[in-house]
Amino acid sequence: MDQSADRAWNECLDIIRDNVSRQSFTTWFEPLEAHSLEDEDDLRKLTIQLPSRFYYEWIEEHYFSLLRKTVTRVLGPHGRLVYDVVIEQDDPEDPDRGASMQLPARPADPESAPPPNAPDEPEAPPSSSEASASSSEPSAPAPSGDEARPDDAQAGAEGDEKSAPPVQNPFAIPGLKNAEVDNQLNDSYTFDRFIEGACNRLARSAAHSIATDPGETSFNPFLVYGGVGLGKTHLIQAIGNHVAARDASKTVFYVSSERFTTEFVQSIQENQIGEFSTFYRQVDVLIVDDVQFFGGKEKTQEEFFHIFNALRQAGNQIVLSADRPPREIDGLEERLLSRFQWGLSADLKPPGLDTRISILRRKAEDDGIDLDDDVVEFIAQSIESNIRELEGALIRLLAHATLHQLDITLDLAKEVLHDLFQERAATLTVDDIQRIVCEHLGISQEKMRSKTRKRDVTRARQIAMYFTKKHTQHSLKDIGLHFGGRDHSTVIHANNAVEDRMADDESFRDTVDAIGQKLERHGQ
Numbered sequence: 001m002d003q004s005a006d007r008a009w010n011e012c013l014d015i016i017r018d019n020v021s022r023q024s025f026t027t028w029f030e031p032l033e034a035h036s037l038e039d040e041d042d043l044r045k046l047t048i049q050l051p052s053r054f055y056y057e058w059i060e061e062h063y064f065s066l067l068r069k070t071v072t073r074v075l076g077p078h079g080r081l082v083y084d085v086v087i088e089q090d091d092p093e094d095p096d097r098g099a100s101m102q103l104p105a106r107p108a109d110p111e112s113a114p115p116p117n118a119p120d121e122p123e124a125p126p127s128s129s130e131a132s133a134s135s136s137e138p139s140a141p142a143p144s145g146d147e148a149r150p151d152d153a154q155a156g157a158e159g160d161e162k163s164a165p166p167v168q169n170p171f172a173i174p175g176l177k178n179a180e181v182d183n184q185l186n187d188s189y190t191f192d193r194f195i196e197g198a199c200n201r202l203a204r205s206a207a208h209s210i211a212t213d214p215g216e217t218s219f220n221p222f223l224v225y226g227g228v229g230l231g232k233t234h235l236i237q238a239i240g241n242h243v244a245a246r247d248a249s250k251t252v253f254y255v256s257s258e259r260f261t262t263e264f265v266q267s268i269q270e271n272q273i274g275e276f277s278t279f280y281r282q283v284d285v286l287i288v289d290d291v292q293f294f295g296g297k298e299k300t301q302e303e304f305f306h307i308f309n310a311l312r313q314a315g316n317q318i319v320l321s322a323d324r325p326p327r328e329i330d331g332l333e334e335r336l337l338s339r340f341q342w343g344l345s346a347d348l349k350p351p352g353l354d355t356r357i358s359i360l361r362r363k364a365e366d367d368g369i370d371l372d373d374d375v376v377e378f379i380a381q382s383i384e385s386n387i388r389e390l391e392g393a394l395i396r397l398l399a400h401a402t403l404h405q406l407d408i409t410l411d412l413a414k415e416v417l418h419d420l421f422q423e424r425a426a427t428l429t430v431d432d433i434q435r436i437v438c439e440h441l442g443i444s445q446e447k448m449r450s451k452t453r454k455r456d457v458t459r460a461r462q463i464a465m466y467f468t469k470k471h472t473q474h475s476l477k478d479i480g481l482h483f484g485g486r487d488h489s490t491v492i493h494a495n496n497a498v499e500d501r502m503a504d505d506e507s508f509r510d511t512v513d514a515i516g517q518k519l520e521r522h523g524q
């Protein structure tokens with residue numbers, strides 16, 4: 001073993017650990033080992049071993065820029081990462097089977113300076129990664145894309161390039177026409193890959209009409225809202241991909257509200273606000289993700305308000321997403337809120353079992369994996385309210401099977417998901433659950449733990465017990481003690497009462513789902 005390689009790779013791992021979710025780290029990075037560290041010409045080459053092509057493709061697709069920045073930080077500007085990929089023994093198609101191959105990581109993208117801090121905009125630039133990169137102190141590489149989110153627990157669907165920090169304002173390139181700008185869409189987010197179910201039917205069908213006739217329907221703006229990982233980004237990007245594929249003359253542009261804000265701040269600092277406004281006013285289909293981040297950012301809202309009006313007047317299509325209904329977005333100006341409500345707002349609900357099964361089957365099919373029905377059903381039954389997590393579980397299972405060269409069986413699925421749930425359970429405490437349930441239902445934690453049997457308090461207590469049983473490892477007896485010294489039969493009763501009422505009462509189910517989503521955001 002090459003000790004210098006080991007040391008360098010361990011340093012890389014320390015940085016990576018801080019920039020990806022725990023689950024991603026355990027799945028994709030922890031098992032990797034360094035092979036060698038060599039100086040060649042001007043380069044310092046760190047070779048790491050990857051267990052399969054599948055690993056190589058996944059890592060390259062999802063963590064390319066994170067790895068590049070990490071290696072540059074550890075080895076300096078001449079550092080390069082090389083992958084030593086073990087070719088699967090049992091792939092008869094592969095002429096190199098049983099061997100290993102060396103692949104350099106992709107060449108680096110040109111970097112440009114990050115935006116300095118905004119002196120006169122009240123809100124801080126949203127990307128902490130940029131702030132740290134602009135410091136002269138050595139700093140961790142920029143967490144980017146989904147990895148930047150602390151609540152991102154999936155091992156599968158994250159992409160560190162999805163919303164990478166802006167390297168250059170597209171509008172600031174002299175002579176560049178909107179049509180020549182990269183539309184920032186992920187081309188795998190298509191209607192074809194978006195599985196339809198009762199949970200998303202209205203939103204999907206409206207999205208499809210808009211994609212066929214952008215700007216021509218009464219759904220303008222079109223706002224899709226819903227909880228974490230339910231397909232908002234996928235659906236709004238599917239509109240963009242559909243338009244772009246049908247009519248190359250149309251400018252489609254996807255931007256997250258965070259990136260819009262950063263570029264707005266940057267354009268003020270660089271005296272390019274005119275170019276910024278002109279660019280956005282000429283987009284035929286403007287797609288803005290996660291508009292809840294506009295909340296409290298007055299200047300950005302004002303700029304977006306004017307862009308919105310100009311686009312709407314010109315008959316251009318505006319597509320938005322948010323993690324909650326627009327009226328629940330804090331700090332949104334009334335005039336912008338009313339505009340967000342002009343067209344159609346459609347929500348995405350957590351998918352039912354059949355839809356979850358269809359999604360898993362489709363993902364497995366796309367990856368060329370043949371999965372037994374019992375495995376698919378087991379995963380679909382275990383993960384109820386977040387499609388990203390559903391995908392993450394599947395990917396984790398595939399990665400585990402590849403790494404240890406095992407067949408994918410029901411037992412293996414149980415083992416891998418058990419680990420996953422244990423990791424998650426470790427992050428949510430009874431106190432977290434009680435607090436989140438109480439906040440959502442507007443009662444105090446003292447009341448929840450008290451002896452009172454008032455109906456609203458009893459209901460909140462039962463919901464909190466239900467989630468405590470679901471998300472933690474506490475025994476029934478232990479859970480009862482956390483709720484004012486009740487016994488285990490009360491916990492069983494609470495759990496059954498919640499399940500029964502969820503089956504009969506749609507509005508109660510929506511409340512429990514909404515709390516479940518909040519817990520997921522916290523627990524990831």
Ligand SMILES: Nc1ncnc2c1ncn2[C@@H]1O[C@H](COP(=O)(O)OP(=O)(O)OP(=O)(O)O)[C@@H](O)[C@H]1O
Pocket residue numbers: 157193194195196200226227228229230231232233234235323359387388391
């Ligand atoms: N109906 C669906 N059919 C197939 N895949 C889906 C569907 N809905 C979501 N997905 C997949 O689930 C993952 C998460 O979806 P997406 O990122 O669009 O969720 P989101 O609601 O935007 O999440 P967030 O709230 O974190 O922004 C993606 O990989 C997406 O392709």
